[in-house]
Amino acid sequence: MHVFVAGATGAVGRLLVPLLLDAGHRVTGTSRSRAGAERVGARGASPARVDVFDRSALHEVMAAAAPDAVIHQLTDLSDADGEATNRLRVEGTRNLVDAAKAAGVRRIVVQSMSWMYAPGDGPAIEGELLDLSAPEPRGSIVNGIRVLEETAAEVDTAVSLRFGVLYGPGTWYEPGGPVAAALSGDPDARFLGNIVADNSVNSFVHVADAARAAVQALGWPSGPVNIVDDEPARGREWVPVLAAALGVPAPAVVSGGESWARGASNTLARSRGWRPEHPSWRAGFADLAT
Template sequence: MRVFVAGATGAVGGLLVPMLVEAGHEVTGTSRSLAGVERIRSLGATGIQADALDAERLRHAVCAAAPEVLIHQLTDLSGADGAANGRIRREGTWNLVEAAKAAQVGRIVAQSIAWAYAPGEGPAEEAVPLDDTAAQPRAGVVSAVRALEETAAEVETAVVLRYGLLYGPGTWYAPGGAFAAALAGDRSARFLGSTLANDAVSSFVHVADAASAALAAVDWPGGPVNIVDNEPAPAHEWLPSLAGALGVPAPGRVAGRQEWERGAVNALARGRGWQPQWSTWRTGFAAQHDMS
């Protein structure tokens, strides 16, 4: 199958490309840099230099590749700039979908997030609506996620992968990453997240498992799917474990959580045959050193 991966050198995309190649797919991937293009080629795929915000160049790239499936792994998180990442979700997704329409692509697999659900008790399943009650800055995040998912749905079959918090190589939660720096008290660390050991429930997923889900989703029916590990947990449980694995001090426990901080469940993805290699952050965090 001909597969086009937008964002092929990101934390997930860089692992996904060789998985697709090994599975026998003909893969074309994009990067904004020439170095990224060379990296894609070294993985056995065709590399193309393209920016998601350059609509004309992206359209040309997709049409030239004539893919059967388009995989959207675009983000802009390196600078911890929420507005920049929101722009990618809105404008980048729009440009990608317009390119897919021009190339008559009938299937898209798009990266979304699993913490945009409405407030409630217990981890969220996919039937829970997105959060319309949020104040800023969360409202901006949810609005951009909604725009991404609604735009992707304009393609005939759109699988939306709602990833949990990504950890592993190339992420904020990797050894030496932004989370470790923030916990260590580095005020210059750029990190869009919380370092409070409170009652807020999160769901994690290792980047390798996120990539394996994208590979599997090439054949899945359309709609949103939570891609998270098997153990949603409050910060006062997972944060000390992660801090220990990163070799940085853990903050003291505090009480409280926002009602939307509820985590998510992966029953739908598991029902489709996906199983995370790292079924829980308890073992995944400790293994990061060996995979960095």
């Protein structure tokens, strides 16, 4: 299969490209920069230097590649710019889907998020509603995810991978990264949100497990799938472990928590054969320190 990877140099994309090649796929990978395109080529894929907001150029690149499938891994989080990333999810996805449809692509896999569900009891499953009535700034993020998934669904087969909080190399949750800076009290830390040791529940996924899920999703039927590890956890449990792994001070444990922060279940992904090599954040965080 010829796979077009949009965002081939991001945290997931840089791991995804070699996995696709190892699985026997042909890969075209995009980057906005010359240096990024060179990195894609060095990994053995065909590089395509293009900006997803340039509709005409994107159509030309997609038509020339004529892929069988598209994997959308575009984000813009290096500067912790939530508005820019939301624009990618809305306008960027629109352009990508239009170009894919024009080129005859019938399968797409997109990067979504698992913490967009409405408040409820226990870990969320895929059939539950998104938190569309959430106040700002969460409301805009949830709506961006809704638009992302609905736009992707215009392609014949569209799989939305609802990733847990990504950690590992190239993510915010790596040693010396934005989370470590935020926990250390750096006022210039570029990080969206707060790390609070409360009763809010999160689900995590190692970035390598997320990349493996994207490869497997090329054979899955349409719809959303939670890609999370086996152990949703309260902040009061995971925050001290993460701080220790990153070698930074842990914030004090506090009461309370967000009603929407409930974690997610990976039962559906496991039923389709996905098995995380990092089934718990406990061992995964410990690996960060090695």
